[in-house]
Amino acid sequence: MKITIVAGARPNFMKIAPIIHEIERQQKLGATISYRLIHTGQHYDKNLSDTFFKELAIPAPHKNLEVKSGTQAEQTGAIMVGFEKELEAHPCDLVLVVGDVTSTMACTIVAKKAHIKVTHVEAGIRSGDLKMPEEINRIVTDSITDYFFTTSEKATNYLHSIGNTEKNTFFVGNVMIDTLLSNLNRLKQPAFWEEKGLQEKNYYVLTLHRPSNVDALEGFSKLLSLIVQKANKLPIIFPVHPRTQKILKEANLVFENLHYVSPQGYLNFIYLVKQAKAILTDSGGITEEASVLNVPCITFRDSTERPETCVLGTNILVGNNTHLIEEAFNKLQSGNWQQAKPIPKWDGKASQRIVEILLKLHEG
Numbered sequence: 001m002k003i004t005i006v007a008g009a010r011p012n013f014m015k016i017a018p019i020i021h022e023i024e025r026q027q028k029l030g031a032t033i034s035y036r037l038i039h040t041g042q043h044y045d046k047n048l049s050d051t052f053f054k055e056l057a058i059p060a061p062h063k064n065l066e067v068k069s070g071t072q073a074e075q076t077g078a079i080m081v082g083f084e085k086e087l088e089a090h091p092c093d094l095v096l097v098v099g100d101v102t103s104t105m106a107c108t109i110v111a112k113k114a115h116i117k118v119t120h121v122e123a124g125i126r127s128g129d130l131k132m133p134e135e136i137n138r139i140v141t142d143s144i145t146d147y148f149f150t151t152s153e154k155a156t157n158y159l160h161s162i163g164n165t166e167k168n169t170f171f172v173g174n175v176m177i178d179t180l181l182s183n184l185n186r187l188k189q190p191a192f193w194e195e196k197g198l199q200e201k202n203y204y205v206l207t208l209h210r211p212s213n214v215d216a217l218e219g220f221s222k223l224l225s226l227i228v229q230k231a232n233k234l235p236i237i238f239p240v241h242p243r244t245q246k247i248l249k250e251a252n253l254v255f256e257n258l259h260y261v262s263p264q265g266y267l268n269f270i271y272l273v274k275q276a277k278a279i280l281t282d283s284g285g286i287t288e289e290a291s292v293l294n295v296p297c298i299t300f301r302d303s304t305e306r307p308e309t310c311v312l313g314t315n316i317l318v319g320n321n322t323h324l325i326e327e328a329f330n331k332l333q334s335g336n337w338q339q340a341k342p343i344p345k346w347d348g349k350a351s352q353r354i355v356e357i358l359l360k361l362h363e364g
Helices: 010-028 046-055 072-089 102-113 133-144 153-161 175-182 217-230 242-251 266-275 285-292 322-333 350-363
Strands: 002-007 034-039 094-098 117-121 147-150 169-171 204-207 236-239 258-261 278-281 297-299 315-317
Touching: 002 010, 002 072, 002 102, 010 034, 010 046, 010 094, 010 175, 010 350, 046 266, 072 102, 094 102, 102 117, 102 133, 117 133, 147 153, 147 350, 153 169, 169 350, 175 285, 175 350, 217 242, 217 258, 217 322, 266 285, 278 285, 285 297, 285 315, 297 322, 315 322
Parallel strands: 002 034, 002 094, 094 117, 117 147, 147 169, 204 236, 204 278, 236 258, 278 297, 297 315
Antiparallel strands: none
16 A cells, blocks of 8 residues: 655644654554655745654655745645646555645645545544635545544534545544654753743743734734733743744834744744643644643634634633633633643544554555
């Protein structure tokens, strides 16, 4: 069985790593399975990309399409052209895509037009917010995928509601949590830890990158000012996403306890998350990691495609609502935050389930 695995951006790297490790484990046990790893280059910071591959023991990609930056349409088109050539040169039995980035959707379309079956890892999740590019990617990908691997029963039930069955839809758990759990004993304290005067459970980690939060300068400034005010002078560590970096430079937003740092490698970033007083974010994946680590999480979004992080985890949605933001900080500072409960099948074995199912499907 020949599988082409696609990774395009940083969130994908954490998801493909355990799948690749499990394929290699099955190979050693005698399974007839092989893979070819394609990096589309959608995330094009070579140093950071290389750091993730090294830290997560991901082998060098067999091919990097080197798509780099551009508009949504430019990136999508470039990925499709490059991936079509890749599949023509290296045919496979199955294309495996993960997550919800542009590469996920673009490579799914190319594979299906080449009459190659597609499996989508992290399928079926929905935020209901069509302003998010990721939501469009999820809908398109899942509309033509052959095999679905889900992180929750809710995602599975949604896929069943639109016509899929138990024959092609499998609730396996969360591969990103596989990566988290397997690396907890390898986390590294960032080099700036002492310089910034950080102490365990006495600082915040902030990540913001969604257009609704950062593209309008007035709204972005207001949100940052409120966060800084409610942090009560505790340090806030803000690894800055490239799209946010540009806006911050133009706005010259400076606060005494807000520390801008460069994007972090996986082991440094999870160290920061694990030791933080709370996570302040508009990212989906970080809410999953915070929930498993039982770290309070305030999400500046009105909806989430990962509701289990709110129901069973440590996540609260506040959007840009000043009252909800203040209420969340007050709850946090009172020590009355919701405690994480076990989330079904987020146990570090999702990749094992996925590869075992793929082998069975191939056999017949």
